Amino acid sequence: MNIQQDLQQRLEKKPILLMTHLVLGYPSLEVNREVIRQMAENGVDCIEIQIPFSEPMADGPVILKANQDALAAGIRVEDSFAFAKEIVEDFPQVHFFFMTYYNIVFRYGLNTFIDRAADIGMKGFIIPDLPPEEGQDYLCLAREKDMAAIMFFTPTSTDERMAEVAGQGSGFVYCVARKGVTGKQTAMDDGLSQYLLRCRRATNLPLAVGFGISSREDVALLEGKADMAVIGTATIKLVDKEGPEAVGPFIRSLIGG
Amino acid sequence: MNKGYFGQWGGAFIPEVLHQTFADLEKAYKAIREDPAFWQEYVDLMGNYSCRPTPLTFAENLSNHLGGARIYIKREDLNHTGAHKANNVMGQGLLVRRMGKKRVIAETGAGQHGVATATMAARFGFDCTIYMGEVDVARQRPNVFWMEKLGATVVPVKDGSRTLKDAINEAFRDWVTNMDNTHYVFGTACGPTPFPEMVSWFQSIVGIEANKQIQEQHGNVPDRVYACVGGGSNAMGIFKGFLEYEAVELVGVEAGGKGLETGEHAARMVGDTASPGVAQGYKTMFLQDDDGQMLETHSIAAGLDYVGVSPILADLGDKGRVRFEAATDEEVLDALTLTMRTEGIIPALESSHAFVQAIKEAPSMSRNQAIIINMSGRGDKDIFTIAHAFDDPSWKEFIIERAEEYKQKSFLT
Numbered sequence: 001m002n003i004q005q006d007l008q009q010r011l012e013k014k015p016i017l018l019m020t021h022l023v024l025g026y027p028s029l030e031v032n033r034e035v036i037r038q039m040a041e042n043g044v045d046c047i048e049i050q051i052p053f054s055e056p057m058a059d060g061p062v063i064l065k066a067n068q069d070a071l072a073a074g075i076r077v078e079d080s081f082a083f084a085k086e087i088v089e090d091f092p093q094v095h096f097f098f099m100t101y102y103n104i105v106f107r108y109g110l111n112t113f114i115d116r117a118a119d120i121g122m123k124g125f126i127i128p129d130l131p132p133e134e135g136q137d138y139l140c141l142a143r144e145k146d147m148a149a150i151m152f153f154t155p156t157s158t159d160e161r162m163a164e165v166a167g168q169g170s171g172f173v174y175c176v177a178r179k180g181v182t183g184k185q186t187a188m189d190d191g192l193s194q195y196l197l198r199c200r201r202a203t204n205l206p207l208a209v210g211f212g213i214s215s216r217e218d219v220a221l222l223e224g225k226a227d228m229a230v231i232g233t234a235t236i237k238l239v240d241k242e243g244p245e246a247v248g249p250f251i252r253s254l255i256g257g
Numbered sequence: 258m259n260k261g262y263f264g265q266w267g268g269a270f271i272p273e274v275l276h277q278t279f280a281d282l283e284k285a286y287k288a289i290r291e292d293p294a295f296w297q298e299y300v301d302l303m304g305n306y307s308c309r310p311t312p313l314t315f316a317e318n319l320s321n322h323l324g325g326a327r328i329y330i331k332r333e334d335l336n337h338t339g340a341h342k343a344n345n346v347m348g349q350g351l352l353v354r355r356m357g358k359k360r361v362i363a364e365t366g367a368g369q370h371g372v373a374t375a376t377m378a379a380r381f382g383f384d385c386t387i388y389m390g391e392v393d394v395a396r397q398r399p400n401v402f403w404m405e406k407l408g409a410t411v412v413p414v415k416d417g418s419r420t421l422k423d424a425i426n427e428a429f430r431d432w433v434t435n436m437d438n439t440h441y442v443f444g445t446a447c448g449p450t451p452f453p454e455m456v457s458w459f460q461s462i463v464g465i466e467a468n469k470q471i472q473e474q475h476g477n478v479p480d481r482v483y484a485c486v487g488g489g490s491n492a493m494g495i496f497k498g499f500l501e502y503e504a505v506e507l508v509g510v511e512a513g514g515k516g517l518e519t520g521e522h523a524a525r526m527v528g529d530t531a532s533p534g535v536a537q538g539y540k541t542m543f544l545q546d547d548d549g550q551m552l553e554t555h556s557i558a559a560g561l562d563y564v565g566v567s568p569i570l571a572d573l574g575d576k577g578r579v580r581f582e583a584a585t586d587e588e589v590l591d592a593l594t595l596t597m598r599t600e601g602i603i604p605a606l607e608s609s610h611a612f613v614q615a616i617k618e619a620p621s622m623s624r625n626q627a628i629i630i631n632m633s634g635r636g637d638k639d640i641f642t643i644a645h646a647f648d649d650p651s652w653k654e655f656i657i658e659r660a661e662e663y664k665q666k667s668f669l670t
Contacts, residue, residue: 104548
């Protein structure tokens with residue numbers, strides 16, 4: 001069963017799925033491990049684990065700082081792979097995706113990066129600065145290894161562009177709810193509803209919607225309009241403020257459990 | 258092959274949210290390229306507003322002093338705002354007006370591009386925000402002063418190494434939020450396509466003029482052309498005037514900083530520190546570690562202190578069409594001193610890198626050979642930076658006295 005099918009099957013049992021995000025090495029791999037445990041044990045479906053990059057162009061201040069602090073603490077790409085291997089084994093109920101910028105993949109070697117990720121049981125990749133025009137080799141290799149290449153829809157995407165992009169991706173589509181960088185709040189208004197309708201019409205892939213979700217109300221508003229709510233910056237802020245043990249209750253509150 | 262590639266370099270590695278913005282920009286750029294009236298409008302504007310064509314000065318004293326090739330200096334220092342930066346910026350200003358956008362943003366390192374953009378925004382009536390690394394804000398206060406006086410908002414960037422590359426990232430973050438009414442005036446021949454080509458095209462006004470001028474004065478094209486290379490826009494500008502002349506050797510001079518062996522430099526094409534990478538929206542040679550994390554760079558000249566290099570220059574380097582050299586901070590100050598003393602001309606620290614290499618090579622050339630140095634900017638307006646670089650005692654005394662005076666006054670008020 002591929003990721004798309006698995007997500008669709010999970011959706012038969014609950015109104016919406018959850019995907020969370022964290023930056024590897026921020027504040028430390030030990031804390032990452034505990035945060036992931038809290039997420040996994042409280043019903044998170046997918047987790048994007050971000051391999052830090054010195055130039056995270058699409059990220060807002062919170063994730064940007066997390067990238068920098070993780071690098072300053074000395075995390076290397078090799079550490080990220082070793083860590084990913086462990087957590088994939090420990091939490092088989094969760095799908096893990098590598099999120100990173102293309103230079104990390106490029107320097108590692110596209111082939112080697114995809115092979116190793118597949119070998120350790122990662123399910124796919126989210127690379128915000130690799131549009132399909134530049135990523136043909138990547139898309140091909142990911143397909144060969146049955147890894148999901150997650151594509152993006154944005155409010156600036158035309159219907160034609162959405163169809164074009166979705167046709168090249170797999171797994172699910174990451175729908176950016178608003179213009180701008182990660183971590184800013186967006187109101188669920190008519191504009192967003194219309195946009196999600198356009199997204200839905202453009203593809204059969206499940207729709208993940210991110211950027212700025214932080215409460216049960218936000219998640220509830222997405223039910224029926226999207227398939228997976230993405231929580232990024234909110235958990236990083238929470239861990240900063242209250243520590244990793246606050247993550248479990250937060251996740252439960254999001255799904256209304 | 259994808260569009261926007263020069264050999265293996267370039268491309269457009271941009272977040273999906275900017276796809277439409279770049280599609281629109283490509284279209285607008287294509288339209289002005291195909292409209293001969295646009296280039297004429299640009300040349301007229303630069304003639305009326307920005308002292309173009311800038312002179313090509315025969316540096317007779319320096320030539321005699323070195324005793325070799327005849328040295329000509331292309332005087333971009335006399336361009337409005339004191340550097341070649343105004344060429345690109347005014348060109349993009351005309352483009353922005355055609356696109357109907359009302360706000361411009363830009364990154365700046367040394368502050369030259371920021372001042373040029375603020376100037377253009379004032380002239381065209383655009384809102385203007387400039388992103389500048391906190392480190393650069395501190396070392397280039399006079400340029401910040403002018404940007405603010407010209408009506409721009411200067412945002413100090415506190416992330417990463419707090420220099421040019423971080424200012425670029427921050428400008429992109431603004432752009433992905435405000436692309437509907439905002440144009441990003443990229444300052445150099447780097448970034449995602451079409452910026453490398455478009456910026457080089459606007460800067461080619463330098464090379465077109467220089468070609469005509471050297472033929473008038475020397476009766477022939479030059480033997481060599483020297484330009485400093487940070488991002489590479491002044492080099493691309495002058496090189497474009499001579500690319501088709503195989504006999505003209507093109508020399509790009511990078512920031513050797515404290516010496517290539519120290520690691521404190523910004524040499525991408527010279528030495529073996531840099532490697533292929535993808536960042537800031539394009540593929541080129543970057544100063545990065547094995548994992549692909551960008552390294553800190555160093556140069557006495559803030560305008561050369563950058564991790565990447567124009568994909569067009571990287572390709573011309575691969576093809577052997579441009580030879581790359583590096584000049585150290587120390588050599589730069591010597592070349593600056595010699596040029597001031599012999600010619601009464603004050604090159605910017607950036608431009609002085611080109612002078613270093615020309616001064617090294619001219620003596621071994623013959624008197625009937627000619628070289629052009631692209632003097633990309635003037636040094637006198639960077640008096641704080643240059644006086645600091647020379648560690649000038651009387652200047653320091655002046656600053657201390659002035660600071661005391663301000664302190665006394667602020668106690669009184």
